[in-house]
Amino acid sequence: MGTVETYRQLELNLGDDWQFTPSKHSRVGMLKEILSWIGHPERRLSVIHIVGSNGKGSTGVMISKVLVSAGYRVGHFSTPAILTDREVVTINGQMISEKEVMYHYKRIMVEIKNHGGDDKTLTKFEMWTLIALCHFAKQEVQFAILEAGVGGTGDATNVIESPLVVAITKISDDHSEFLGHNLLKIAENVAGAIKPGSLVVNYPGQDIEVFKILHEKAEQVDATWNPYDKPKITLVRSSPEGLVLNVDQLEGLKLSLTGAYQANNLSTVLQIVTILKNRRISIPDVAVAEALAHVKITGRMEFDSKNNILYDAAHNPNGITSLVATIRSWHLPFKPTVILGLVKGKNTSEMLDELLPYVSTIIAVTPDSKNAMSADELAAKIVLTSDVDVEIADDSTAAVSLARQVRESSKALIVVTGSVYTLRAIEKEGI
Template sequence: MAKLVERRAARVAANYKRVIKRMDNQWHALDDSRVSVVKEVLAWLGHPDQKLKIIHIAGTNGKSSTGAMLGAILLANGYSFGHFSSPYILSDREQITVNDDMISKSDFLRHYQTLVACFKRHGVDANHLTYFEYFTVISLMHFAENAVDFVIFEAGLGGLRDATNAINPPLLTVFTKISVDHQLSIGRNLKDIAENEAAIIKPGTLVIDYAGQDMTVHRILKAKAEAVGAEWFVHDQDQIIIANTTPAGMDLMINGTSGYFLSMPGAFQVHNFGIVLQIKAALKAMGYTFNTEQTRTGLANVSLIGRMNYHPEKNILFDAAHNVDGMTGLVAALNAWHLKIKPTLILGVLKDKDYHEMLDLIIPVVQRVITVTPKNKSRALSAEALAATIITSYPKVEVEIASDASAAISLAMRVRESSQALIVVTGSFYTLGALQKDDRI
């Protein structure tokens, strides 16, 4: 019997790998037709999105952290939730979870076959959707099948042409901090990017904006909400004070009340948590209930791979800071901890990012840098090229090159002054994906 189960699992795994490999992995970020394609597919399926209470989250940074905190609080208060998030770190199935459990390979394949059969009936082939579009649609199918109370639905790239924009008006439309990133895909400047993100605002939805949003961005979002007939959520800003911060998390006071511990370090997470408190207030206004103690419990149990993810037994911090804004937050956290020994940095970046400015931020606060090549053949800056850039611009910093993930971890553990010296892994989701697969992490 056990061997039969093993053979079946192996067959499912092989089929899953084959299906994923066949998918079109391009973003088609400038193709105006893609959202309409996804909308049509959702209509063919009977509109699974209309059966769900969706909280649609867009923005440049903080979407996944905001989603993780919100999910933990919902779950602690007795609500079930689905979460669609990208990109992934260890497994692409991380992108679709129900109550933090990844979709199984067999469930994914079952939904995939339903889609393929649907395409056949409508005279299109299996490549009718791209990889990201498949995951977007399958997530909605999976969440509807599980009849979750809420769906946390993160936009992938911008808003206008993003596959998640194909849904009908969601319960809430939420914006995290919008800053300059992906200029080649969604906008040349902050105004263009904000207009692209604002395109997800639909009639009848309730819009929640990050309290510290750039005023230009804020005005664009609010004008879009008024233009389409969406409601703008007005909420007195919650006062959140950091009482203590360590790599393991932060003790917080919320509106004068202490006793809250957020198990995600980094002062910038307070801004994301402020968005979560707005969402919670909006849901309470709609009649949903939240218990203070259960909310505390949820907050203390937030976990998110690769976003200020601390491994105390190895004294290693993983953070997917992949742009200037993200790196600013990481550096602020490192400075706040007043570390006695400067960290050892394992760094891998993409060549289409503003990595020179990222280096200007992170290099002054580290002892040495071990460069790696992220797992992205077309976009990765090689470890050698990154090392050469650092040596030229920062000659006083120790720089070494690691041939692969295992070598980088081994080297970092060997060269750091002691186990008390923090190792920081950052620069790209693709860097973290390779390094966190190392067996010793």
């Protein structure tokens, strides 16, 4: 059997769902043991560990792009994938090859089987975390950016014992069913990523009680809280094409990511840059400006100007709030048409309450996930709470067809949102 067939079989075996699988006990210890069997590749990496609820993808892509522009070899692990699983492991923007995936997978599985395990021992997220660490070590990257999946304490990426930087994005009540049923419990879980000797940067505007928990954890483990001033960022202009910002003394900085909330994620990124510079790591300002002007994120406030479509994997109330705030700031002539698919257990009512007043039509779809809410169920919820027009798409092809019909009769923006799994289904068809 050739490499391609073997890799395809691997994708089939691991399945399509990146959802966190709850466990009564943390599996991080088991993962560390597996890493010890293969020579501790994670200990050869300078890791920037990104944890939090919202903004991990934006923060990770921006700091990766900045470091690449500054001339470094950078590994980046970011989930979930949209079109192919190999998207989650990149070096300088290039996906890991099928051959390289199979090399690391077989090496990991040999050790697991030698110690009594089998191909069901690891979840999909855990396996890809180990593949990423092995690949980055083998390729001798100068920095490895790891985005946590869920929380901090029990997340597979928490196998990193000595991260160079722990970057904490906005913490919200996402994944409360796994991490605790209030914001402070979630913050305590996320704080588990803060390690002795690490440098910690924090999202500006973090809830004050959350901030206290994070700061206290840093003091407890002798981590260094960012001692430098946060950048002063002023939003000059926001449009579907991106932002124009004044940052400290730098005026007219262009950020190709759209959404005013990206200014806060940018603050986190620039804090990391400042810390690295003070560690005598060369990052010229021109490299920062060049990177930010050309950074793109698949499926996160990704604007297709040719077809007037916005793809955004807003998957919780905070994400929808940010999406709505951004759309409102553009002062569009028409309310957008939204292709919407939601995953169960995501505060659906709160998300709909936030979104529905600002859209003209909802095209309900079933996301590409085993935890998906059906299009029929979603449509029923909308009809009961709103007078927004609702269409039901039996599949992604039907959703695309309906969206094309809308575009023929209106210049309204089309928004695809609700979950990365919604984007996956739609992106496969193309609008």
